Amino acid sequence: MPNVANLMERSVPQPVLDTLRCAALVASWETVKVQKLYLVGGMVRDLVRGESSVDIDLSVVGNGPGYAAALSNELGGQVTKVSKFGTAAIETDTLTIDVATARVETYEHPGALPNVTPSGITEDLARRDFTINAMAIDLSSNCWGELIDPHGGMSDLMMKRIKTLHADSFADDPTRALRAVRYETRLGFKIQGSTIDDMQRDGARFDAVSPARVLADFRYILGEASRAEALSRAEELGVLGSISPAFRISSRSLQAIKDTPDHEPLFHVSLIGARLTKSEADTLIERLDPPADWRDALGAGSTYQEIASVLERSDLRPSEIAELLSGFPILALEAQLQLAPATRQRAALRSWLEELRFREPLLSGDDLLEAGVPRGPLIGRLLDELRRARLDRTVGTRDDELTLVKRRLPVMLSNGKER
Numbered sequence: 001m002p003n004v005a006n007l008m009e010r011s012v013p014q015p016v017l018d019t020l021r022c023a024a025l026v027a028s029w030e031t032v033k034v035q036k037l038y039l040v041g042g043m044v045r046d047l048v049r050g051e052s053s054v055d056i057d058l059s060v061v062g063n064g065p066g067y068a069a070a071l072s073n074e075l076g077g078q079v080t081k082v083s084k085f086g087t088a089a090i091e092t093d094t095l096t097i098d099v100a101t102a103r104v105e106t107y108e109h110p111g112a113l114p115n116v117t118p119s120g121i122t123e124d125l126a127r128r129d130f131t132i133n134a135m136a137i138d139l140s141s142n143c144w145g146e147l148i149d150p151h152g153g154m155s156d157l158m159m160k161r162i163k164t165l166h167a168d169s170f171a172d173d174p175t176r177a178l179r180a181v182r183y184e185t186r187l188g189f190k191i192q193g194s195t196i197d198d199m200q201r202d203g204a205r206f207d208a209v210s211p212a213r214v215l216a217d218f219r220y221i222l223g224e225a226s227r228a229e230a231l232s233r234a235e236e237l238g239v240l241g242s243i244s245p246a247f248r249i250s251s252r253s254l255q256a257i258k259d260t261p262d263h264e265p266l267f268h269v270s271l272i273g274a275r276l277t278k279s280e281a282d283t284l285i286e287r288l289d290p291p292a293d294w295r296d297a298l299g300a301g302s303t304y305q306e307i308a309s310v311l312e313r314s315d316l317r318p319s320e321i322a323e324l325l326s327g328f329p330i331l332a333l334e335a336q337l338q339l340a341p342a343t344r345q346r347a348a349l350r351s352w353l354e355e356l357r358f359r360e361p362l363l364s365g366d367d368l369l370e371a372g373v374p375r376g377p378l379i380g381r382l383l384d385e386l387r388r389a390r391l392d393r394t395v396g397t398r399d400d401e402l403t404l405v406k407r408r409l410p411v412m413l414s415n416g417k418e419r
C-alpha cells in the first residue's frame with residue numbers, strides 16, 4: 001500500500017493539515033469510540049493528482065456523529081446537518097468538514113435514497129461513484145498516510161479515466177451521470193466507453209429521481225468553470241434528454257454560456273431559457289421544481305420570442321420599447337442581448353438595458369400632490385404619462401412636466417367622472 005504522507009505534507013495547506021492531525025488525535029481518544037478514521041472523496045483524488053482542495057470528507061469506522069461532536073468541540077466549530085444516515089458536518093471559521101460513518105448503502109428502487117448499514121472502509125469505498133473518488137487515506141496514528149485504493153483509482157487518475165465501480169452504478173444513482181460529465185470536463189478526463197454504455201442503458205432511471213436531487217447536481221454543473229463543456233457533453237450523451245425531453249440547450253446558448261465565464265448562474269439559466277418554447281420551459285420547470293427566479297428565467301424566453309419581431313420595427317418609440325420590455329427580468333433580457341443578431345432588436349434591448357429603464361420623470365408623487373392633483377390612482381397614471389413623455393423626450397424640464405400635468409389633469413378628471 002503506498003504511503004502518501006509526504007505528498008500530504010507538500011500539497012495540503014498547513015491549516016488543513018493541522019486540522020487533519022487534530023482529527024486523528026481526537027479519533028485516538030477512547031471516549032469517542034472510533035476504530036478507524038479515513039480521509040475520503042475529492043480531497044484524496046485531488047491530492048493524488050498533486051492538487052490541493054480544502055473540502056475535507058472524513059469517513060469513520062464507528063460512531064460518526066459522536067466523533068463529529070468531539071472533533072467540533074476540539075476545533076471550536078459547530079456541528080450542522082446531522083442526518084439519519086450517520087453523517088454530520090462541522091463548520092469552523094475557515095473550513096467545512098463532512099463526517100460520515102463508513103457504511104454500505106442499498107437501494108429499494110433506482111433513484112431512491114439509500115438504506116444504510118455501518119461497515120468498514122472497504123465496503124464504504126465500494127458504494128462510491130467512480131474509481132477516482134473511491135480511494136481513502138488512513139488517518140489513524142499508526143497508519144498515517146496509507147493510501148487505500150481497492151478499485152484502481154490511482155491508475156485511472158494516471159490514465160485520465162472516469163470509470164464506475166460496477167455496471168449498475170447509474171441504476172443505483174442516475175445523478176452520477178451528471179457527476180461524470182462534471183468530472184470529465186473539469187479534470188480533462190474521458191468517461192470510459194463501458195461506463196458510457198451503462199449510463200445510456202440506465203438513463204431512463206432518472207424518472208425516479210426527485211426534482212431536488214436533479215436540481216442540486218445541475219447547480220453543481222453551473223458552478224464549474226467548464227459548465228458549457230459539461231452541459232454540451234451531457235446533451236451529447238443523452239443525459240439531459242433522460243432528465244426531460246424538454247431539457248435541450250441551443251448551440252447559441254451554449255456558446256454564450258462559454259463566452260460569459262464570470263456571469264452568475266442565473267444568467268446562464270436565462271441563456272438556457274432564452275431559446276425554449278413555452279411548453280419546453282413549462283415541462284422543464286415542472287421537472288426541476290426550481291426557485292422563483294429560475295422559473296422566471298426559464299419562462300421568459302418564450303414570452304420574449306413573441307415580441308422579438310416587434311422590436312425589429314423602425315418606427316418604435318422609446319416608450320413603446322419600454323412597454324414591451326419592462327415586464328421581463330433584467331437578466332433574461334441581458335441573455336437575449338447576448339444572443340441577439342446585430343439588428344434593431346439588439347439596439348432596442350441595449351437602449352432599454354443601458355439607458356431607458358433608468359429614465360424617470362423629474363416630478364415625484366409629492367410634487368403632483370403639491371401641484372393640486374388629488375391623492376389616489378390619478379397620481380400613478382400621471383406619473384406613467386410623465387415617464388412615457390420623458391422616454392420620448394417630449395418633455396425636458398420640470399416646467400415641461402408641470403405643463404403636461406396641467407394639460408392632462410382636467411381631461412383625466414372628466415374621463416373619471418364619465419365612467
Ligand code: CTP
Nearest residue numbers: 041042043055057127128129130133134173176
Ligand atoms: N459520492 C458518490 N455518489 C454520489 C455523490 C458522492 O459516490 N452521488 C461520493 C464520492 O466518493 C465523492 C464523495 O462522495 O468523492 C464526496 O461527494 P462530493 O463532496 O459531492 O464530491 P467530491 O468528490 O468531494 O467532489 P467535488 O470535487 O466536486 O467537491
